[in-house]
Amino acid sequence: MRIERIAERFSLLSGLEGDELSKWTPLLKDAIAYVSTLLKPGVKAENHLERLESATATYAYYKWILCSEERDATSFKAGDVTVSQSHSGATADWAYQLWKQSLSEIADITVPCNFFFKGVEV
Numbered sequence: 001m002r003i004e005r006i007a008e009r010f011s012l013l014s015g016l017e018g019d020e021l022s023k024w025t026p027l028l029k030d031a032i033a034y035v036s037t038l039l040k041p042g043v044k045a046e047n048h049l050e051r052l053e054s055a056t057a058t059y060a061y062y063k064w065i066l067c068s069e070e071r072d073a074t075s076f077k078a079g080d081v082t083v084s085q086s087h088s089g090a091t092a093d094w095a096y097q098l099w100k101q102s103l104s105e106i107a108d109i110t111v112p113c114n115f116f117f118k119g120v121e122v
Helices: 005-014 018-022 024-037 049-068 092-105
Strands: 074-076 081-084
Touching: 005 018, 005 024, 005 049, 024 049, 049 092
Parallel strands: none
Antiparallel strands: 074 081
8 A cells, every 4th residue: 555645645634734744654554554454365455555545544544533632632721811622523433433434445355353242042
């Protein structure tokens, strides 16, 4: 997968650019490694780059939200001055749903990644 293309998509989702974006390159590389492990045996990533890169960017975005959500101040007050910040809908739940949607779009070339315990009656 092409990290530059994944970074472009990740930037669109996160709003990060330049130096701020480049700080998250290790997260993008981790996302590439993870999504690559989901491929069915015999599937060649180069035949499905667009879909895989899109899914990888949404996975990286989800992980980024998990990393950054708790650190960001939502409001700060000093005397008469109040500063507020909102994720404007980019919550961990929303990012997770976006990742799950992207995962469904590559379901034909990936192994199922959900794990279920199933009771067996004897």
